[in-house]
Amino acid sequence: MHLRRFACLVLGAWLAGAIVVGWVATTNFAAADRTLAAPPAEIQRAMAPLDSNRARMVLRYLVAVENSDYFLSWELVEFALLPLLAAVLFADRQSRWLSIAPAALVPLVAFQHFRLTPEIIWLGQNMVRGIATESQREEFAAVHRIYGVTE
DSSP states (O other): OOEEEEEEEEHHHHHHHHHHHHHHHHHHHHHHHHHSSOOOOOHHHHTSSHHHHHHHHHHHHHHHHHHHHHHHHHHHHHHHHHHHHHHHHHSGGGGGGGGGGHHHHHHHHHIIIIIIIHHHHHHHHHHHOOOOHHHHHHHHHHHHHOOOOOO
């Protein structure tokens, strides 16, 4: 019984982490826009040499770099949580068959970490820098949707 409680705790941590990382990634871009809309006086003076488009580019690029770090770090945490969850479920005789699910998700996280996330990072940073082509924007949207489904 205690193993199943621990498994629920690990599962809750995994789900909470996925929700928090997704929420943080989307709100960071809004924070950059809010900062530009009403910057503190010090920030306004520091960004005075830049026009509004360049200032927005700088802040959004910073957000893109931070978000890429968040996603890469979260995927590493997932690499730890999923095998832990599988091991705990496997150790409990009544839920042993459930250990297949988290174990099967490890290759999915590997696909995210090694294929989708680097592509999203590269395309997203190109978009922020204003050098992405229309086909790259469409590819970003498609890869981002795939990531959302797999997460």
